[in-house]
Amino acid sequence: MQSPNNLKIAIIGAGPASLTLAAILHHQNLPFTIFEAHTSLRNEGGSLDLHPATGQAALKEAGLWAQFVKHARPESDVAKAVDLITGEVYFDQNGPDKEETEGKSEEELFAGRPEIDRGALSKILYESLPEASVKWGKKLVKIEPSATAVKGKHDLYFADGTEERGVDLVVGADGAWSKVRSLLSTIQPQYSGISLIESWHRDVKSNPWLHDYVGAGTMFAFGQDCAVISQRQGDGSVRTYACLRTPEDFIQTCGIDWQDQDTARKDFVEQYLSHISEDLKWVVLECKDFSIPRSLYELPPTFTFSHREGVTLIGDAAHLMTPFAGIGVNVGMTDSLSLARQIITASKGEKTPDDALREYEADLFPRVEKAMQKTLHGKETHFTENGTKKMVDMMKGH
Ligand SMILES: Cc1cc2nc3c(=O)[nH]c(=O)nc-3n(C[C@H](O)[C@H](O)[C@H](O)COP(=O)(O)OP(=O)(O)OC[C@H]3O[C@@H](n4cnc5c(N)ncnc54)[C@H](O)[C@@H]3O)c2cc1C
Incomplete structure (x- = not known):
């Protein structure tokens, strides 16, 4: 059997989930290649709040905590709730009501949900990687089992006519309309x-x-x-x-x-x-x-995919949801952390790569179902009469 240290790993897509996985693997000196359809790093997109136990934990494991602290905005961890129809302000954490940040320790400042711009997050992650590890302009159009005797290897075909053969582990981090997902499931996102x-x-x-x-x-x-x-x-x-x-x-x-x-x-x-x-x-x-x-x-909250040796999914590819719980990126970065830990353990020979994937997927499905149910619940309750009031009550734990 091939040594797990020499696994040929291909990550499809260069979104936050992919870059987080890559950054953690690189921090442990494990090689990989990212194949991204775009020709350069995308900077657009809004601000994201990273939570301590999920997005922040993944950045710590990638050795990027100091960079995050430099670019994050704990002062933006404030909300204002307004009645849609009357304009009544139910609460406003800005201004005089805002808690003082001065004199607070780093731990206290980052205990909430500090914001970071998507572009800044991507840049921190990307700049931690070896330059040649990301291949730009590589849109995956087909993935199929390699015609070799070794089970679990796959060949990748790109829109520019190039191919990557004999990949041991393909990680689909290719977002909402994932090409890799189509190998593991027939279910497509629904409006x-x-x-x-x-x-x-x-x-x-x-x-x-x-x-x-x-x-x-x-x-x-x-x-x-x-x-x-x-x-x-x-x-x-x-x-x-x-x-x-x-x-x-x-x-x-x-x-x-x-x-x-x-x-x-x-x-x-x-x-x-x-x-x-x-x-x-x-x-x-x-x-x-x-x-x-x-x-x-969105994908249904009960979405799972078949286990297949040598292929798995992270991020939106595995659990596309609406932004109404604001947790998509945090869940995706937790996938990356969980999968990276499994790959690292396999690289030390402590389990087979296939067992590592199985254990990652056993952690993924129940964790993601909870997050997707929460998001669905958010969508269903917020878009009703007095939705702001209901959300405020929910935030206060009523
Ligand atoms: C309007 C909106 C607001 C949101 N707000 C928030 C928020 O406030 N907080 C939050 O946590 N989440 C939010 N989200 C969700 C968040 O954007 C996603 O969960 C997150 O971007 C998923 O990251 P990802 O890396 O899995 O996928 P993506 O960010 O979608 O990245 C996938 C990458 O794969 C590439 N790719 C796709 N197909 C291929 C292919 N065939 N070959 C090669 N590359 C390919 C794409 O170009 C892209 O770079 C929001 C989403 C939307 C739509």
Whole structure:
């Protein structure tokens, strides 16, 4: 049998789950190659809050805690809850109510859910890796068992016509529409019932009202079939999601011309958000630097995949969920931590690589089901009448 030390490991995708796995493996001097469809590291995307027992634990295991502390924003771990219809503010942890950060130890500051920009997180992880370990512009189009006598090896085929043969362990970290997943399951993500318009105001200092209204962290307002969520980013910009429960083809059939962004935003507010508070309408209208419509998809909470020697999944590929519990990245980084620990143990010869995968998957499925149920529950309760109030009560443990 091949020594587990010499396993040829291919990780498909260079999102946060993949980069976390790679960073932990590299910290233990274990080789791997990442194959990513994009031609460079993606910097776009919003702020993410990393929790101590999950995302933060994975960064510690990758030896990247100091870099995280440098780039994270514990001061953004504040929330404001607003009634969608009346605009009543139920609570606001900004300003005078905000707890003082001065004089607090690092442990106290990071005990909550400090925010970090997705771009900063990706950069910290990526810069810890050997340059040649990431192959850009490699879109996986096919994966199949190798035609060799050795069971569990796979061949990878990329859109640029290149191939990678005889891979011992393929880790599908290729997100929502994972190509690797199709080898392990026939189940495809389903429309979640929610579509949203994501809009940005790049330099929020130029708009003092928006700056103060949204605050330093997250502002949220939920109601019947509708929500407005805004988030401050590390570069001072504000990102707003205006969400609606709609049929799947809403974006294509609602009659709004999304190419003309300014008119589209106004039409959207006029036609679909006329019932919400004036302040919240204004938040959506003021995020005018960039807008994009998105439909959200999800896998069922009971989703599992068949065990197959030499192949497994991490991150959204294994558990695509909506952002309404805000835990997708933390769950994905926990997958990476759990799988990395198994690979490291196998590399020491303490178990076979196949047993390592089985044990990873035995940890994955129940852990992920809990997270997906929580997310589904969030989606179902928040998008109802008085959704903000229900969420606030939930946060207070009522
Ligand atoms: C609107 C929105 C808001 C969100 N907000 C939050 C939040 O606040 N907090 C949170 O924790 N989570 C949030 N999430 C969820 C979070 O973004 C995901 O859980 C996270 O990005 C998953 O990371 P990943 O590495 O598994 O996949 P991804 O980030 O999707 O990365 C997958 C990578 O694989 C690459 N790839 C895909 N197909 C192929 C292929 N065939 N070949 C090669 N490469 C491929 C892609 O280009 C990509 O780089 C949000 C999601 C959405 C949609």
